Amino acid sequence: MKYSDLAAEANGYLNVVQEVRRDLHQIPEFGLQLPKTLERVLASVHGLGEIHKSETITSAVLHIKGSQPGPTVLLRFDMDALAVVEDTGLPYASTNGYMHACGHDLHMAIGVGTAHLIATHAAELKGDVLIFFQPGEEGHNGAGVMIDEGAHLVSGQKPIAAFGVHVFSGLAPRGLFLTKPGAMMASAGDMVVRFKGSGGHGSSPWLAKEPISAMAEAMSALQTMVAKRFSVFDPVVINIGWVQAGDPHTTNVIPEEASFGATIRTFSPENTEKVREYASSLMLDIAKGFGVEASVEFSPYSPVVFNDAAAVDRVARVVTETLGEGRYMTLPTPMTGGEDFSVILNEIPGAFIFLGATPADADYKTADFNHSNRAVFDDSVIPDACAVLASLAFDVLDEAALKAKSVE
Ligand SMILES: [Zn+2]
Known part of the structure; x- marks a missing residue:
């Protein structure tokens, strides 16, 4: 199969896929329950294969069977929107x-x-393809639920490769595909720290147990901890997103409690564990030093998006064979964003692929980025992405069939 022919064929889909995308854009839904979204998606793939729906979340797997038996490839597409009021x-x-x-x-x-x-x-398909339509990517662990429910096993065998794609309204020029071997996106999780003292009169803090000073020290100590206890070559980001203490109408009251929450990004399982250990003892010891008490809670975290090196090589080759030279670039550095496709990659070797979808009239270096209420994505990139993902599936299965033949 010539992958460039698939690209030409996909170009003929432009109007249809743009219509699908724009219809879906007008009915965004949040979290793990996306009934209208799933209905619209499934209407567009009717008759292409078996549909397996979850009973607990609005996920669906489209199982496309090839004419010849062979292994299974998984392609994943996420479906959820954000609680953002659009201003585009x-x-x-x-x-x-x-x-x-x-x-x-x-x-x-x-x-x-x-x-x-x-x-x-x-x-021409020498095996099966599972198309994952996944809800709840934005911090709801939809991928984890699908894996726990065995959605990746509906063809009767565990897939041998998995690919996913993510578009960006900035970051990269329109139509450029990027990925990298190894760690590509961060492990992401939350931490909440609460300091408990005892309240009192603001004029005489020595008679109370004032928690705000302990919290202030603890917040800055966290950044020193990142700088001094973690290798600069295996980075850690801790960013405090909220703080809460006292009442904004009063300055002469010492509150009983002070608390803050932070997001934590790491690029190795070792550091994810270390942050928990070091940050907990630091917070508790600082609190102790100030004569107050502290508690530290960590949320479950999504793992690091870790790409298989051979899968990345395949992406580089297939993008070029499908779309020509100049359409693929190795991503120079990992990204500190999190992504639950990592849960799938923990089960199945594969690669996550970034795709520049910056509008033609915008500069990718300054364009409003993903999650902005003004982020605009150029949907003319869709057909090329279809061709690349389809080619990847054929490429994996063709290679497996060749290998099986040479063994015979
Ligand atoms: Zn996303």
């Missing part, structure tokens, strides 16, 4: 208080187009 001025802008500000509407349209390409060529 686009004719198809959302008006329901949620927004596809992370481009997951493009991902779904890519999934739909990819499914059509693969199903059209099922006669």
